[in-house]
Amino acid sequence: MSHSQPISHAVHILNVEPGYEGQRIDNFLINYLKGVPKSLVYRILRRGEVRVNKGRIKASYRLQVGDQVRVPPVRMADKAEPSRVDSRLLDRLEAAILYEDKRLLVLNKPSGIAVHGGSGLNFGVIEALRQLRPEERQLELVHRLDRDTSGCLLIAKRRSALRRLHELMRGNGIDKRYIALVKGNWHRDRLEVNVPLLKNTLQGGERIVTVDPRGKESVTRFSVRERLGEWMLVEARLLTGRTHQIRVHAAHLGTPILGDDKYGDSAANKEIKELGLKRLFLHAETLRFRWPEAKQDEVFKAALEPSLEQLLNRMRAQLN
Incomplete structure (x- = not known):
């Protein structure tokens, strides 16, 4: 998705890139407008303030490649800049990458690092990798490991790869x-x-x-x-x-x-x-x-x- 971080007072026009097709517009907006209450996302959809290809859409609309999405200005809670990950940790994670190709990154996760931020942690592996690979805009965890467990961790680099790997996981x-x-x-x-x-x-x-x-x-x-x-x-x-x-x-x-x-x-x-x-x-x-x-x-x-x-x-x- 070609975009910069949402700014509260500006209209954003987003162009849907390959990999995002098939995602529901409500789920896309919840992810894009991080920090905005879900109730507000559904309100702007109901009011028709979100447009796709200049037309009104329902929350269940599924994105297609090439769609032009208009996101209205929304009042966002003042959020601090995301924590910058310590460069020594970034170096450790870079050295821990076992394999990487167009679809996938495999990490030998060190013990003691959470896979994602939250519950009092500013960042985890996925936030650090997004900082390490800013050009990869679709990085997502395929599965999780406990914070204290080390070893193989799969990170998808494309939404299409994430979907396929989740299908494989569901079918053992x-x-x-x-x-x-x-x-x-x-x-x-x-x-x-x-x-x-x-x-x-x-x-x-x-x-x-x-x-x-x-x-x-x-x-x-x-x-x-x-x-x-x-x-x-x-x-x-x-x-x-x-x-x-x-x-x-x-x-x-x-x-x-x-x-x-x-x-x-x-x-x-x-x-x-x-x-x-x-x-x-x-x-x-x-x-x-x-x-x-x-x-x-x-x-x-x-x-x-x-x-x-x-x-x-x-x-x-x-x-x-």
């Missing part, structure tokens, strides 16, 4: 595998956990997920990669994508993920901290999917950060 067409270090041992090398999860919000706004029959179906397949005495390095494959799914399922098995302050075991966390673990040991290692028109899979693999590799080596050395 994206194979996501994580690795985690857990406390304890299982008798078997493979386990499937199929217990429903319910998302709750605590008074402080913190989200907590519990195993609850009223929750949504949630399925994780675990397999043991390596047994390290009283610990195990395990692979987790998500068959559903619920909030905190792997962390809650691992804890449900009695083998919580190490470094997990929310669902973990504080004594085990203290013990492993002394060995050098300073974060949640959960890492999105591989992503595999196939574009509908392609003959072979796209496979992306994110290496563990050196501190986690060093920790595993120290644990192996202790066993010998």
Whole structure:
């Protein structure tokens, strides 16, 4: 979409570029007029103040390439300039890009960085990438990772790619595998956990997920990669994508993920901290999917950060 940021006192004429076709005009305006109440967006649509190709349209109108959209002046809340992301963080994210083409960017997200701003955070990965790639006007997260989880994160560079990837996700067409270090041992090398999860919000706004029959179906397949005495390095494959799914399922098995302050075991966390673990040991290692028109899979693999590799080596050395 060729435009600059909306200014409250000016009429804007926008030209719809490829990638935005098919989007409803109300959703487009809500996104374009960030900070404007939705009620105001629907009011200007009802009054006919928004025009497409000089004609009135309904909120359900779907944009087409080449449409000329007239956006009237709107009174916007005075907003501070968006936070500029620290250049050191931008450098870290630039170095963490695993792959990039016309449709897609794949990042090995560092632990400790949220995927998007909000809930007290001025910015996250997506805001930083938009600052890093100002010419890419359609950057969107395809999925999310918890703030403390590292690894493969998909960012679409075209709305058409975002739609296709979301279709694949809905049909289980994206194979996501994580690795985690857990406390304890299982008798078997493979386990499937199929217990429903319910998302709750605590008074402080913190989200907590519990195993609850009223929750949504949630399925994780675990397999043991390596047994390290009283610990195990395990692979987790998500068959559903619920909030905190792997962390809650691992804890449900009695083998919580190490470094997990929310669902973990504080004594085990203290013990492993002394060995050098300073974060949640959960890492999105591989992503595999196939574009509908392609003959072979796209496979992306994110290496563990050196501190986690060093920790595993120290644990192996202790066993010998």
